[in-house]
Amino acid sequence: MDASAWAGNDEVQWAADARFAVYYAPSRTSPWWHAGCEWLGTDVETGVAYTAPQPPTVARPVAELTQAPRRYGWHGTLLAPFRLADGVTSYAVLNEARRWAVDQEPSVLSVEAATLGDFVALRPATEDGESGMRALASGALRTLDSLxxxxxxxxxxxRLAAPLTERQRALLVEWGYPYVFEEFRFHMTLSSSLDAADERAALVAWWQKRVAELGPLVIDSAALFVEPAAGQPFVLWQRLPFQSGERSKP
Known part of the structure; x- marks a missing residue:
C-alpha cells in the first residue's frame, strides 16, 4: 500500500489479520526521527528509503546489522502488536488510542546507547526516566486491552516455551505479552541480534556520540503502527499527540 493511502487516513480498511501496536515515535520535526529512520533505512510514515550512515569502526554494512528492527520501523514499544478481538474495528482502536493520548502529559527523556542481551538499543539513562515510560506503557495497555x-x-x-519467569508467564496469559507492568523495559532497537561483542561495542560507542549530538527525546506523542499482514513491514498509521499539558494552560 502506498504511504499516501494510509498515513493519517482514518478510513483505511485494514485486513482482518492486521496487527496494531502503540509505539513511541519521535515527532516528524525532531532530528531524532530523521536519525532513526536514516539508520534503519526507511521512514515508515512516508515510505521514503534512506542509505544508512556507516560508522568507520564497523566492518559490515549497517543494512546487514539492522534487518530485524527495520521491519518494525523506528520506534520504542509501549503496547506490543496485537490482533483485534471479534467485532472490534480499527476505528475503535484509533478512537481509544486518541482518548488515551489526550490525557498524557509531554515529558523529556534522557537516553543512552547500550547492549541489551545481544542487540544494541537506546534506553532511558535514569531510573526516573525508566519509571515514567513504564507508567506510560502501563496506561496504554490498560486502556486498549479490551480491544x-x-x-x-x-x-x-x-511464547510459553520461551525462557520466562513465572511472573512473565502469568503476564503473558493474562495480558498477551510477558514484558508488561514491572517487567516492561523501554528501549528503541538499533540492531538485530549480533554475535560479535566487538561489533556491539562499536555500535554503542558510535551511538553514544549521536546521543550527545541529538540530546534527549521529547515524549510528546505516541503513534499507532500497523502490520498490514503477517510478516509485512509495519507502517505508521496515525500519530497520537499528548495534550494534557496543553489543556491545562490558561
Missing amino acids: RAAPSAVDLAR
Missing part, C-alpha cells in the same frame, strides 16, 4: 484478541493456542504455546 485485543487473545493469543491463539499455538501462539501462546510458542
Whole structure:
C-alpha cells in the first residue's frame, strides 16, 4: 500500500489479520526521527528509503546489522502488536488510542546507547526516566486491552516455551505479552541480534556520540503502527499527540 493511502487516513480498511501496536515515535520535526529512520533505512510514515550512515569502526554494512528492527520501523514499544478481538474495528482502536493520548502529559527523556542481551538499543539513562515510560506503557495497555484478541493456542504455546519467569508467564496469559507492568523495559532497537561483542561495542560507542549530538527525546506523542499482514513491514498509521499539558494552560 502506498504511504499516501494510509498515513493519517482514518478510513483505511485494514485486513482482518492486521496487527496494531502503540509505539513511541519521535515527532516528524525532531532530528531524532530523521536519525532513526536514516539508520534503519526507511521512514515508515512516508515510505521514503534512506542509505544508512556507516560508522568507520564497523566492518559490515549497517543494512546487514539492522534487518530485524527495520521491519518494525523506528520506534520504542509501549503496547506490543496485537490482533483485534471479534467485532472490534480499527476505528475503535484509533478512537481509544486518541482518548488515551489526550490525557498524557509531554515529558523529556534522557537516553543512552547500550547492549541489551545481544542487540544494541537506546534506553532511558535514569531510573526516573525508566519509571515514567513504564507508567506510560502501563496506561496504554490498560486502556486498549479490551480491544485485543487473545493469543491463539499455538501462539501462546510458542511464547510459553520461551525462557520466562513465572511472573512473565502469568503476564503473558493474562495480558498477551510477558514484558508488561514491572517487567516492561523501554528501549528503541538499533540492531538485530549480533554475535560479535566487538561489533556491539562499536555500535554503542558510535551511538553514544549521536546521543550527545541529538540530546534527549521529547515524549510528546505516541503513534499507532500497523502490520498490514503477517510478516509485512509495519507502517505508521496515525500519530497520537499528548495534550494534557496543553489543556491545562490558561
